[in-house]
Amino acid sequence: MRVSQRSGLFSGVAALACATVLLEIALSRMHGALFGQAHAFVTLALSLVGAGLGGALLYAAPSLARPPALFARLAALSSLASGATLAAIILLAHRGPASATAPGALPWLALVYAASTVPFALAGLALAAAIRHVAAEMPRLYLLDLVGGSLGGLAAAAALRAGAPRAALAAAIFFSVAGVFFFLGSRREGEQRAPGGLVATFVLGSAVLLAGDIGAPWLRLSGLRQAKVDRIDTEVWNERSLITVDRPRAGSATVRIDGVAVSPIFDAKATPPHQPEDIAYALHRDQGPALVVGAGGGRDVRAALKAGQKDVVAVEGERGVVELMRGKYAELSGHLYDKPEVQLAVSDGRSFVRRTPRLFRSIVIPSAETAEAAATGALALTEARLFTVEGIGDFLERLLPEGTLVVSRPEGDLDRLLVVTAAALRRAGAAEPNDHLFACGAAQRTALLVRRTPLGRADIDALRRHCRRHKLAEAFAPDRPKTPIRARLVAAADARAAAPDAATDLTPPTDDRPFFSYAVPARRLPGVLADWKALRAEHTGLLALASLLAVASALFALAALLPRLAARLAARREPPPGAAGTPPGAVDGAAGTPRRARALAFFAAIGAGFALVELAVFRHALLMLDLPSHELPIALTILLVSAGLGGLLTARVKPDAAAGVSARAAEALAVAAALAAVGLVPLARWSLGLGSFPRALLAVALLAAFGLLAGSLAPLGVKLVAAASPALLPLCWALGAFAGAAGMALGALCAMNLGYSALLLVAGLAYLVAAVTVPPAPAGAAALDDAAAAAGAPPAREAAGAPPAGDATGARPDVPEAAPIA
Incomplete structure (x- = not known):
């Protein structure tokens, strides 16, 4: 062949x-x-x-x-x-x-x-x-x-x-x-x-x-x-997670998602044990309808049916879990998701409540996190858009006037949960958020009940009777906040002022900073990063990010020093400048240094800028697509193909015009990043209320626009560097890649501490740096970077495709098909 x-x-x-x-x-x-x-x-x-x-x-x-x-x-x-x-x-x-x-x-x-x-x-x-x-x-x-x-x-x-x-x-x-x-x-x-x-x-x-x-x-x-291989009955992979199900024992099986989210599947004949989130039905009992967000193995759907609910909507975002519940484990669960009283939706919870016109009397968001994941900070990088001020507000809007929202979390999260629900209640017009909240818990898990209208004395008494009957510890009530700090957190409009010395971040998460499980205050971040033992024990997610940033930054610094090291080695091998037989400029000099520095800085800037913008734009495009278990490959395909097309459009740009085109593209990206810092998060939230098709179009437009612009910069940069310093291209590529890796870590830290808007502003700054460091168009075909000379590279006019001296045909004996193909 x-x-x-x-x-x-x-x-x-x-x-x-x-x-x-x-x-x-x-x-x-x-x-x-x-x-x-x-x-x-x-x-x-x-x-x-x-x-x-x-x-x-x-x-x-x-x-x-x-x-x-x-x-x-x-x-x-x-x-x-x-x-x-x-x-x-x-x-x-x-x-x-x-x-x-x-x-x-x-x-x-x-x-x-x-x-x-x-x-x-x-x-x-x-x-x-x-x-x-x-x-x-x-x-x-x-x-x-x-x-x-x-x-x-x-x-x-x-x-x-x-x-x-x-x-x-x-x-x-x-x-x-x-x-x-x-x-x-x-x-x-x-x-x-x-x-x-x-x-x-x-x-x-x-x-x-x-x-x-x-x-x-x-x-x-x-x-x-969190799973023993010899006990696993089913193992299902997809692009988002690994789902395992233990062999059924004692009337139940356990569903695990990546070992950090756990949900039981109970036998249809078994009675599930009572949980704190069942307080949702203490006031309404069989009055519906009820909504369960994150239905998982169906325990909370069973609890709603046990309370007498006749109209239960179950929302589950993990398609693999739904397929198991309707397939292999349908008989074990008594075909729970196919019962006439249960309506199942495979969707993100926020997307569902933004789209549905229905109002609910009870909304339950159960907690599936393991105690270990919560205690070790394993989920610090995971977005939790259900638990932002805007997210809680969306659920409150879907409640009937007397309806209740119940959110279950590990007990260590209660203070932060109180802050975010109080902020959402204020946005909804509640004068005294304290009067709308009640919490109780057991077994290291607490359920917070939020009511749209204030809780009356009879309501509080009913909730307390429920807690005593089921041996639940009261954690917050309008008349008994349990601790002074909880009373201040709920009453204060600014949680930082209410607890300025708190060891954890008590500011309410927002859609711009939706990292509910990341609770390190910005003022404590340097100290936490310096505490090795605390990082390993309590902040494993932060440790992983810090390690990536340190390694990528160190490699970037070492790579940036390579030209100087190469020049010094070449200088030692060559005779002094001006010596007999030594052509001028053969030894590293100052002439090529500015050109080389600009080329390296340009590639580093576009590498970091792409990583920073991608973190924000790609994440929000995934949210807009809302195609459980399928959105990642679709969004990735749109982004990569559009970036490739953006690069292809530069094919006809001449080297002497490439500098100007590169600068304009980088400036356009800087402006786009600044606009996105203002409008991307509101746009994503607004899109949640649209139908699937218009949201998909919006996601495609967002990804394609960014991809076309960002994809043009690397080929243009290669065109400029290849015309003057072809031997420098691998190092330019290396610095862009290292800067991208460091940008991923730095961008995640920025989003976790300051929000996506700040991240996009930093990305815009990176593209501004790219705009001012665009390598200049070569003044002549003989222009050559000092690093290329030190490495023994061919003249720039050869690398650009011009015939080498003495060969009128343009063929190069050591490079097939014109460097290397025609």
Whole structure:
């Protein structure tokens, strides 16, 4: 089979990108199941860290992948990435710890992350080499790279149904397929032949391992959090979570989502034990209708039916749980979700209440979080839009005048819950929020009842009788706030003034900062980050973010120093300037430094800006789509394809005009980020009340507009740098990737402490930096950066495609098809 080098290169890059995104998503699900949700977020940055490592390595050692051995090295790197993927998933599957906070877990975590980064580093090295040697084709290469990445996201949605380990095995196969494409591209006269045996080994090996696992499963995570593998009856993966169900025992089974959310499934003949949230029916009993948000295994739906409710609406956002309840466990639950009294909706709770015209007498939001997750800060990075001021307000609007909202949370969250409900009541017009609240709890869980109209004496007495009858401890009442601080928190319009020295953040979460489980006050953040023991024990999510920020920042600093180190080494090897036989400018001088610094700063700025804006825009687009278990691949595809198209539109931009176009695009992104800081959160909240189709159109418009603009900057930057300093391209790519990884960590910290609006303003600042640091268009074809000279790169006019001196045909003997393809 004969394949042109152009086809081999482009197809190989697309397969490489597909494998990278598929592996990124599969590993994030595995890490999330083993170590917690914060580690799933950190894992998404590994591809950026790997891309940065690959680019920095190619800059430091350009001989690793260049003509005439370019295709041979690309094939070898892709095959080795396949092998590294197999090693990483086998390591994870058979040695996963039960807890990331367990003694001795940190060295193991470091090993896991190092092993998980190796495939991305090898793929990043291959991609950097392709960009370095085919810079003239960057717009098309960039499009195929991002389209391949979007296909990887779609493949993940399908492959994860078979399990995250198998999805990772599929990624190993795609890496090996990329090696095949590069191998076929190497079969050209003058090009070093790729190692066919190595390529074939990993193609066949990865396929055989996947087939073997399908026939006789051997890849299964052995260290799942909060679940013993030998007791698991069902295991279901999707792109959002791992759902496990224990074998039914004593009339019930337990549903777990990533080990942090737990919900029981009770036998139809069993009587579920009473829980604090059942206070919802103490005042209304059989009067309905009732709404249960987060129905899960159905315990709270059963409680509503037991109270005599004849009209119960159950909302569940996890489609996998619904499929289990209506499938394998339908008989165990007595076909609970198919009863005529129960109406089931698969949707986000906020979206449902914003769209439905119905009013409810009782709304129940049960707590599914485990005590460990709440105590260790494992959910600090998880958005909780049900528990924001606007979210509570949306539920209050769906209540009848005498209706009640009951929210259940771990008992340590009660003060924060009181603050957010009091703020929502004030917005709804309540003069004295204190008169609308009552709370009781048991077994480290507290239920807060919120009524639209004030509670009367008879209502309070009825609630107290309910608590005594079911042995629930009263935690708050209008006439007995239990503690002075709770009385002040509910009464004060500013919670910080009511408790200025509180160890936890008591300001009410909002849609702009919807991180209910993150409760570290900004004033205490430096001290918490400096307290290693507290981080490990109580703030595991924050620890994961801080670690990512530290590693990415350190790698960024080291990569930024590479040109200076390379210049010093070159200066030591060369005779002094002016010595006989030494051409002027062969040794590092000041002439190229400003151009090099601007190029590096530009790529760092667009890398950080993209990560920062993506965190906000992508998250809100997911909210608008509201397609449970399917929104991630759809949003990812829209974003990546639009970014690729944005890059393709730059194909006709000449190098002398690229600087101006880049500056205008960066300025437009800065303006867009500033506008989004004002309007994105209100727009997302307003869209929750729209139908599915107009919301989807809005999400597509948002993602596509951002993708088209942001996607144009990298190809334009490559065009400018390649025209003057082609050897600098791998380092530019590396700094952009490292800045993106650091931007993900910094952006998450910014959103958690200051909100998404502040995050978008920081993103706008990054794009302003990009606008003022755009590399200048080369003054002439002979312009060359000092770093390129030190690395022994070809003249800029050769790299740009001009014929080298003495060769009128333009052919380069060591670069096939004009650097390397035509």
